[in-house]
Amino acid sequence: MAWFSGMALRITQGENENRGEVLELHDREITLGRAFGKGERAPGCLFFEEPTVSRTHAVLSWDDRRGRYAIRHQSKTNPTLVNGKPVERQLLEPGCSIQLGLLVLELIPWRETRRPSKPAAAPVRSAREALARANGADRGVLARRRRVAPR
Structure with missing residues (x-):
């Protein structure tokens, strides 16, 4: 060695x-x-x-x-x-x-x-966006979720 x-x-x-x-x-x-x-x-x-x-x-x-x-x-x-x-x-x-x-x-x-193995996640504006990102949702899915569950 x-x-x-x-x-x-x-x-x-x-x-x-x-x-x-x-x-x-x-x-x-x-x-x-x-x-x-x-x-x-x-x-x-x-x-x-x-x-x-x-x-x-x-x-x-x-x-x-x-x-x-x-x-x-x-x-x-x-x-x-x-x-x-x-x-x-x-x-x-x-x-x-x-x-x-x-x-x-x-x-x-x-x-x-040593660096973290994963890059830091981008800031999230709301819990819904966090959930959408975690589920791999695209903008269309995120927009539909916003209509179903208004703020």
């Missing part, structure tokens, strides 16, 4: 089409950097299509003794910020914010990435 840190990164700012995406962290050392092409992948790397991120911007390293990641700044042009402060090397806490250029990531425990 492959090693898994139990942590993930959520994209919170930048890369608009990927905002909210969650990236599980399965390597002990992970290079964070800019992609040359769309969809670029490499083992032990997370690439982002954000021009303000350096090719090799920072490295995440798992600290076995402390059971969490540390980040090490690598870029010569843009800073690496943790919770808004520039860092060279920093031990990371769950919930912290990591900024690489204009890209902002949040370090989260993997269990927080």
Whole structure:
């Protein structure tokens, strides 16, 4: 079985089409950097299509003794910020914010990435509509129910 840190990164700012995406962290050392092409992948790397991120911007390293990641700044042009402060090397806490250029990531425990299995239901205006939706009724059936049982 492959090693898994139990942590993930959520994209919170930048890369608009990927905002909210969650990236599980399965390597002990992970290079964070800019992609040359769309969809670029490499083992032990997370690439982002954000021009303000350096090719090799920072490295995440798992600290076995402390059971969490540390980040090490690598870029010569843009800073690496943790919770808004520039860092060279920093031990990371769950919930912290990591900024690489204009890209902002949040370090989260993997269990927080789970989504409900069903999407939230649309708001219902009345009990009749709720019943109609539960029974898979279409607009015609709903209209007939309204005539039979006026408000």
